[in-house]
Structure formats: C-alpha cells, structure tokens
Amino acid sequence: MARPRIKDVARRAGVSEKTVSNVINDYAHVSERTRTAVREAIDELGYRVNLAGRHLRRGRTGIIALVVPELDIPYFADLAALIITEAERNAMTVLVHQTREDRRRELAALEGFGSDFADGLILSPLTLTGTDLRDRPGAPPTVLLGERVRPGQADHVAIDNERAAREATVHLLELGRRRIRVVGGREGTEPGTAEVRSAGHRAALEAAGLPWDPAVLLRVENFRALDGALAVRRLLEAGEQPDGLLCLNDQLALGAMRELHDRGLRVPEDVAVVGFDDVEGGRFSVPSLTTVAPDKHAVARVALELLMVRIAERDARTAGAPPRERVVAHRLLVRESTAGAGSRA
C-alpha cells in the first residue's frame, strides 16, 4: 500500500496527470466537472502532495530557516513564535537552528548549511563580522536581526539600540542614580549589540556632563539569569556599591535582581534595574522589571516582509537591490524595578 501519486489519482479520475496537478494548484481553466471528479479521486485515495517532487520542479522549498543563538532564552523564543506565525501567513514553514554561540555554526548558517535547503534565512547573529557577510555566492536571501553587524551587508531589522540604551540610562540618571553598571559585555566578539548599547549609555552620561569609564561594562558568559546573578555577585564581592544596573537583556536583569535580593539589597531603593526585551518573566517578577520593549511583532513582520521581497526578486532574477535597513519601534516600560511600588504594565 504505497502512498498514492498523482499518477494514481489521474488514472482513477480518468484524466491526465497534468490535469490533476492543475486542480491541486487551482489553475483557472479546469471545468467544474473534471475539478470535482479529481477532487473525489484525491479524497478516495487519500492523496497528498509530495513536496520533494514539487520542490525539485519548482525550485522553491517554501521553507525559511531561522537561526537563533538559543531557543530557550525567552526573547528568542518569543521572536521565533512570532516569526513562525508570520511565516505561516506568507505560506512559509520555519525550520529552526540554534548556533549555541558557536561561530562555526553561524557561518554554516550563512552558507545555507552546506545545502540550499531554505528559500531564505533569518539570522540573529552573535559573532559574525562584516566580512563574513560579503561574497556569499549561492547563499539564500538573508535578513539579519538585532545586531547591526555592519551596515550595508544584508537586509537588517532592529530597534535603534543606541537610542534605547540612551533613554534607559537617562531614566536611571533622572532617578538620581550615578553609580550605574552595564551588565552584558561579551568577550572577544565584534562590535555587536553590547557595544552599540554601551555607546548609547555613554552618550547619555556625557550629555549629562558625567564621566564615562569603560570598566562599567560587566562581562558575562551568556545571556541567562545565572550570568546576571554571577556578574552582580562578582561586582559586590569586589566591594562595589552600584545604585543602578542597565542589563542588556531581561534574563540578566532577573538574575541580577535575585542576587541583589539574596544580598539584602532592595530594588529599586538601593539599586534600580533596567532590562531589555520585555519578556513575560519581567512582567510578573517581584519587583516587576523596567525594560526596553522592542516591538517584536514588528520585527517579525518586517523581517518576513524583507525576506519575501528578496525571494521574489531572486525568482524573477531581478538584480538585487542594495541592502535594506529597517528600524522598528521600542519603548521604555517603567515598572517597579525603577519606579518604586507601582502597577504592573
């Protein structure tokens, strides 16, 4: 009982294979009679399209590869959820890869995993450099998220990270905080999110006439709660007394808050904490977390939009337009971790 093929359906309905194909693909000029006859044959046999055959013939897979560092970091999970939903709306299916911070995996992703699996690629890079993005013959259309690798190498969607960090810092400064630390530097990576956000932080300080010291950037191993907690522990054990923390994602912030709690420091009274990403955990934590909320829906929507355009261009063998840069909105959600007792956003 092998699966039925178009051939079987055709025989059963008494038409040609192409006619069956036409019915399946809603081709206009099929009479109502034959259309129903074919539909019936399909139902009776339980026929389902073989996508391998279709892909081979059409030259498109209908698959988008999404590459994120780790899916179990809530921000990426949120993003993936939205992208999958958005892709579906574009009749695309999403295949997810994790780089687990591995540079080789990111490069492999860029190359299309040594194959041409996907029609397009959405990539949230951590370690890639500008040069990695040049000259990728045969690589699929690509949209980068988040980090501004270097302008002009590929389509890119992100919030204005520098401005966001500046606003967050201004917020802390307005609360009178002067000993602010930034949590989330990475070792040995190219200028990435951390550096851009650091620059925003610095700009805010300098605009306020305050000095800036590169040492305020605390390094972390990863972007999980544990890393935030460890960073704060090291800081406090070194005898420092911060009164504000700008954490480069919410997980770091939540870990930091837990560590502060354990050491008897109150948030926000002793230390005000700001995060990035607006994940669910920060909305229900005690205290709830002030955060820079990117418009994630927009990120997903715009990413798909850019990608679908590129894919269409490629199909049409149109000359590729220059890389497109898209900035999506963000806003600072002020919650208890900086505002004192307040309501949940």
Added chain:
Amino acid sequence: MARPRIKDVARRAGVSEKTVSNVINDYAHVSERTRTAVREAIDELGYRVNLAGRHLRRGRTGIIALVVPELDIPYFADLAALIITEAERNAMTVLVHQTREDRRRELAALEGFGSDFADGLILSPLTLTGTDLRDRPGAPPTVLLGERVRPGQADHVAIDNERAAREATVHLLELGRRRIRVVGGREGTEPGTAEVRSAGHRAALEAAGLPWDPAVLLRVENFRALDGALAVRRLLEAGEQPDGLLCLNDQLALGAMRELHDRGLRVPEDVAVVGFDDVEGGRFSVPSLTTVAPDKHAVARVALELLMVRIAERDARTAGAPPRERVVAHRLLVRESTAGAGSRA
C-alpha cells in the same frame, strides 16, 4: 551564473555524475585520486547539494516536524531547544509549528499538513482525542509528548504525571496544608494532562484520608503567568483562603505568586506554591519556586530515539511494531516557595 549541479562538477573533474555523487556520500570504493579531483572541482565551483533532488530520489527529507502549542511558553521553548539539539545529533533538521491551541491545527499536523513534508512528527497535543490518532493512512511516524492521549495509539513519552502530582501534593500535605487548590484545568478538553495530574492530587488526598472535591481544580484560559494570576485573583475575590497551590506549570505558579504578593499574602508562609516543569524563571524568582522537574533531556532523547526507529522501520518496510510507551524520570525540586527560606537549586 546559475548554481552548479552535479553535472557541472562531473564535467569539470572529468568523471561521471555518479562518481561525484559517490564522493559526496562517502561511498567506499572511490580511489584517492578521483576523490581529491572531485573535491577540488566541488570547491572550485562552489557546488552544494540540492536537497530537493536528493529528497525526491531518497524518499526522505531529513526533516522532523515539531508541533507545540506555543513556542513562547518557556517549557515548550526548553523542549524545542533540546529536541533541535538532539535531532541534529541524528542528522535531522527540525521544522517548528505552533498550534496555538487550535484543534484544527493539531489535526492538520497529524495529517502531515496536507503534505508529506516530514519524515517524522513530534507532537505535543492539547486537544486531540484517542480517535483522532487511529487510522491515519500515509501519515508520518509520530511521537506524542506529554499528554497521555489514550494508551496504544502512537509512541508516547512523558513523565509519570499522576505520580508526580501525587508527590507534589504529599509535599504540601506534609507542610500541613489542607486547603490546596489545583490551578490549570481547561475547559472542554479530553482527559489530558490536567485530568491525569488531578487524579494524582486526588489520590494523595485520599491516601491521607482527606476528602476530595472537584471544585479545587481552577480553570484557566491558557498556561501563562497571567492566567495563574487571574485564577488566584478570582479565588481570593470569592473569599477563599487557600494555603497551598498546585499549579500545573511554572508559568501559572509564577503568575499566582505575583498575585499573592500583590494581595499581601506571603509565600510560603500563608500559601505554599508548587509548579511543574522547572523553567529558569522559577529558579530565580523571589521566592524561588518548588517544582516538579521532568528530565527534559530524557524527553528529547527518547522522543528522537523512538522516532528514528519508526523512520527506519518505515524505510525498511518492516511491519510497524505496536505503540511504545516510555516514561522518563522526574523529581520534586523543593525550593523557597514551599520550604521557607532556603538555597536556590
């Protein structure tokens, strides 16, 4: 400049197409000479396998479809992350779908999305019934996660949910709690996770000679923190005074704890809270969350194991063995939300 094909590589290397194919697939009997010659040609042309062609010929796609309710619920994100990693170890790629609780989507998944995309399917069902799983001619090999739909319809991996709930309840009872509520019932679903866990809860009560009342099961819309908070709010506003909450996942528990906090109730002194899943949020929350921790690595590993066996059977046209049932380990991690001040697990 179209992408090179095997034909082009063959011409360049001065060998047949099949020889190129043999080199690509590490076929044993290729001399070192030709092997290197072919490799060079591949590099020079930048050749990469066209998977559509390969899939068509091989009859396998190398893709596993993972279907979860929502990827932005941390437990499912954790699981997806592990499954993707595990799949990679089996040279498989994972395509993720979300049902968003939609029964039709779950059914579509069962049918292989109207196509035969994936070699196999890993499905975490919410609304499926036993009958849905019968008679799925042509459907791909399937492994179910979590909910015991009804034994004997498909391969299945889960913890012993009833025992887990019993243990968690016993833990609450040992703390002297007597007014325990279970948070996480769903409307109108088949006997699923909630019912199985409820049964465990009931068993623990009855073993202790305590009465059980179906009304202890609080309904929720979804499994997010917000739903836990709302459930607790309704409960308290109805004038009830619970001293223990058994939440059917950590998100519900975290939301519940936040609501308790807002209403001036202390955890664990006034209300002890237990969750399920052991997600990161519960390890760093204040207080940290006691939870039933399933061995998620094992879930992922066993799921892939079962699936790969089924796929191999199918390829070999072996008669399908009867459905396999696999139980993975869990343990109760006691943290501050029930234990009083303690250390973080």
Added chain:
DNA sequence: CAGCCGTTGTACATCGATGTAAAAACTCCG
C-alpha cells in the same frame, strides 16, 4: 456549415541526485 477563437485537456520533457547493473580497470597468481 466553414472558419475562428477561446477554453480544456494532454504528451512529454524536465528539475537534480542516486540506485542498479554492468562495463572497465586494476591486482594478483600460477
């Protein structure tokens, strides 16, 4: 009713990689 046109339906080649079967090349030994 011939002639034309638009609509339906068909035969066949094709997308790219690989399994099959068999030919070619090479080894080794008497």
Added chain:
DNA sequence: CGGAGTTTTTACATCGATGTACAACGGCTG
C-alpha cells in the same frame, strides 16, 4: 602473460510534480 577476482567507474532509469507546447473541443459568427 592469461585469466580469475576484485575494485573503480559508468550509462541509464528513476523518484513525483509541473511547465511548455500543442491538440481537441465547444461555441459563435457570418
């Protein structure tokens, strides 16, 4: 050096769906 036995390579058919090009059909006009 001939021939059996083994290793390496090849030609060709095939996986399933669909685009191309064209044939068949039906209806309408003059």
